[in-house]
Amino acid sequence: MTDTVVEHWIAGAAWRGASDRTTPVYNPALGTVARQVRLASPADVDHAVAAASTAFESWGGASVAKRTAVMFAFRELLNARKDELAAIITAEHGKVLSDALGEIARGLEVVELACGVGALTKGEYTENASTGVDVYTVRQPLGVVGIISPFNFPAMVPLWFFAVAIAAGNTVVLKPSEKDPSAANWMAELFREAGLPDGVFNVVHGDKESVDALLQHPDIRSISFVGSTPIAQYVYENGTRAGKRVQAFGGAKNHMLVLPDADLDLAADACVNAGFGSAGERCMAISVVLAVDAVADELVTKVTERMATLRTGDGTRGCDMGPLITAQHRDKVAGYIERAPGDGATVVVDGRDVAADGAAEGFWLGPTLIDRVPVTSPVYADEIFGPVLSIVRVDGYEHGVDIINSSPYGNGTAIFTNDGGAARRFQNEVTVGMVGINVPIPVPVAYHSFGGFKASHFGDVKAYGAHGFAFFTQEKAVTSRWLDPSHGGLNLGFPQHD
Structure with missing residues (x-):
């Protein structure tokens, strides 16, 4: 057991906080x-929010040129030192280095998108909307924003949100997953090096207690x-x-x-790449x-052949997963494999049998393929979040679409044809x-x-892109009239456009 503790990052420096809880x-x-990682108390969250509030007093009014310069500097530093960050991700999450670099x-x-904040937050202008009256809109930052990101x-995922939020003039309190917290602190230090003022980007580590705070x-x-x-x-419910x-x-x-007319080699490659990358997490x-029944047997064979070439093991050793x-x-994931035969499915490749290239104590589970999965089985219905690929056989296009549309989820889907x-x-x-056409992961x-x-999504606004800048800003409409010297007199009637 190591004595090293990942501390919070508040106001430009590591901060121990008041809580003695760690995990x-x-x-x-x-x-x-x-x-170990420090788990924040509500008082620690208060401290982070206070630092962000103080920083917003100046950052919220900083010029677009200043914010853009910091984002460009951060982009250059992150690109130059991405191997360092990838190694941190692999050490705490487990994904292979190539996958960490892809992340x-x-x-x-998104950082590169945020460098164009000037174009993405500019308003609109209507001259002479009414005689002598101009109407225009401006986008202004919200203030202090919270981000809660997954393991x-x-x-x-933090970059998706904080790059846009900070470029738009907000200050941030990020609560990363306590399972792999070090990447967040590393990025915070890099932002300081890029010239971001202290308190604009803060990190509090924690569990449900800090989320609720x-x-x-x-x-x-x-x-x-x-x-x-x-x-x-x-x-969503508690925040709103x-x-x-x-x-x-x-x-x-x-x-x-x-579908039967698909390129089955392309489809089989996609099944393996999209099913087992990052261990399905x-x-x-x-x-x-x-x-579709007409090609199901052949597709299962091709997927099985490709799975046999995969190497599971330590992400620093050049493994695939x-x-x-x-x-x-x-x-928990292995439990779904165990129950599959009882539900009428066939386990074609059992990841519980994997011989991993790594320490025996590692949390190994190899790529798994389960065929003829009934839609009544939890193997089909639950989000397993692991390297388990289920084959459900359908009789045609309509049957397949009906199953997709019957799912309570609606994140991503793909068709190969x-x-x-x-x-x-x-x-x-x-x-x-999000829909892919011969593209398996349509992010x-x-x-x-x-x-x-x-x-799969609560709320009306999506992440990054135009939606992201709309989410992290508030639009203000201004109606303006500059009076000429000839104006005068009183009129108590309701104002009308003319």
């Missing part, structure tokens, strides 16, 4: 405790959250009840429909393949927020916006 942070590939690259896209993307704090203007659906709903803007992104059960992972985040989560008409029907008929680029439907 262990593991290296999942070794199965050992790497360090950082997608976060950098599966300790860099990318953020939700209830009167000086927090908005909450951005990513996590499981039950917690997303909790955050406290008068805050809230965008809460929940869980998913993403389907991939494979992605809200955009493909976890269900809807295989790393461990799961904790032993408890590994055991060479039929343009079928693809066009699909994109219009599925009730899912939009930074200048579009990320967000799903149904139980």
